[in-house]
Amino acid sequence: MTLSEDELIQIRRNFHQIPELALHETETHKYLLEVIKTFKQDYLKLKKISELPTALLVKVTGSDPQRTIGYRADMDALPVTENNGLAYASKHQGIMHACGHDLHMTVALGILNYYSENQPKDNLVFFFQPAEESESGGRQAYDLGVFSGEYQVDEFYGLHDNADLPSGVIGCRNGTLFAGTTEVNVTVHGTSGHAAYPHEANDAVVIAANFITQVQTIISRNIDPTKCGVITFGKLEAGTIRNVIAGTARIEGTIRGLTQDMIEFIRQRIVEVAKGLELSFNDKIDLEFNQGGYYPVENNPELTTRFINYMKQSDAKYQDMAPAMTGEDFGYLLNKIPGTMFWLGVDSPGSLHSADFLPNEKAIEDGIAAFTGFLNYRMNSEEN
Structure with a gap:
């Protein structure tokens, strides 16, 4: 049974209350496991990483795999004191999901939940990544050889929420997205x-x-x-x-x-x-x-062209974007594995990393729908 919008919003709010700094995402890791274990398990396989204990890999076995597609969601929060007056505000003094990683994880869980009920054609690997804001969690995982063997990824995707874009809008560009x-x-x-x-x-x-x-x-x-x-x-x-x-x-x-x-x-x-x-x-x-793992986020030309073309012809709300000078350690993974990062508009009154950052939760379902639509298109396309 796929998650309802109300259930997704509650999951995001639960994450929001337990923000944790880089490499200390123990409560977050525990809650991720609790949610994933409520999903149908027929096609799922979970893997923990002893050297990176708050990380989590989830493989979805495809019905006729031609490739393995990776999807990354970052987990950590920032040392920011929240100023939103929410009933579900952070319970951890001085720490806040001010960059929207609570929403990133929720979108990833929504996509994973969909494919736990609807077996994909290709293999999928979901990487719930610690330490994006500092400590280069993406680089640590790659350098540990996490994406090899059964969990080798042929192409990688990930999103970042955007406070300035209207809620639900998908934004992307070929070339460099982030510095x-x-x-x-x-x-x-x-x-x-x-x-x-x-x-x-x-x-x-x-x-x-x-x-x-x-x-x-x-x-x-x-x-x-x-x-x-x-x-x-x-x-x-x-x-x-x-x-x-x-x-x-x-x-x-x-x-x-x-x-x-x-x-x-x-x-x-x-x-x-x-x-x-x-x-x-x-x-x-x-x-x-x-530099750690904070390489430029350089989107792969072929994969990104396909992604953009799909979004333009689909029901998704799409917008071409200029490059941003913000940093993201997904750039290290894209330096090693071809892939695409994109924006998801959340129309927040406060900017990213601010004490009053407050994403529009309606964007969660829009992000899930847009990316599951793209994955279904990608997996059933005649193209390699």
């Missing part, structure tokens, strides 16, 4: 000294200021204006008191780009700027880069 991101940590090593004797010191504040200014010219003077790249330094710490020259400075920031080549180009230019400043100021600058 890749890389964390940058910079430590400037100068020499501290008395404010009255700057010639006897090597001012880390001055060096840090020069570093920030010069790095900003990478975007304005090294990158084609028709292409996209971002460098933002959001944190700078240096010094202890006004009359002591700082001997060290710490800068923290992020690189974002729509292609991996762009991210690597920006990274190399930052290294070159640092080396130049070391020569200019006779100092030492340490750089740390951490």
Whole structure:
């Protein structure tokens, strides 16, 4: 028996009350299992991952499989204090499903529930993924060899809710949907000294200021204006008191780009700027880069063209989208396995990651209907 709209909404609200941070999704994992075990089990096989214990794989065995299609739903929440006054508000102080992963999981369960009752032609693998917001859960799973053997995936799909799109609208594009991101940590090593004797010191504040200014010219003077790249330094710490020259400075920031080549180009230019400043100021600058699994979400051309064409000719509400500079670790999986990520409009009054993010729950059924329709088309198509 397939889940009703009221049941789906209640499932989403239950998830909403138990948000958990990356790699700590124990209650969420337990509730997922409880819901899935109410489904017809004839075609289902569940797999846990000991090295990634909050993750869950569910395989649906196809009747005449030509391929295995993967579907990913992320599970973790954010360290945000909710401000919606809901009867089903978060029970975990300071943690909230402010990015809509509660809705992502509910849509995935709706699709899984449908195929537990209606055996698909192809094999399906549902990946309930921990640690999207941090810790690169997608990369961890891939690097553990999760998607091999019986759970090898030929093509991967996943959605992300969009607060600005009307409820139920499917949005997508060929090429890059989301930017890749890389964390940058910079430590400037100068020499501290008395404010009255700057010639006897090597001012880390001055060096840090020069570093920030010069790095900003990478975007304005090294990158084609028709292409996209971002460098933002959001944190700078240096010094202890006004009359002591700082001997060290710490800068923290992020690189974002729509292609991996762009991210690597920006990274190399930052290294070159640092080396130049070391020569200019006779100092030492340490750089740390951490991309983890947050590669650009680059949709596969063939699969995405098929997906978009289907959505345009179906009953789904479809909209072409521009790329966004937000990050998503599904990009790592798409770097390894061809696939497509798409938006689902939820028409929220508050933006993603905000304390008043509140998706329209009517979008749940629209998302399930649109994607099950696409999967049925994909599995019964003459195309490979």
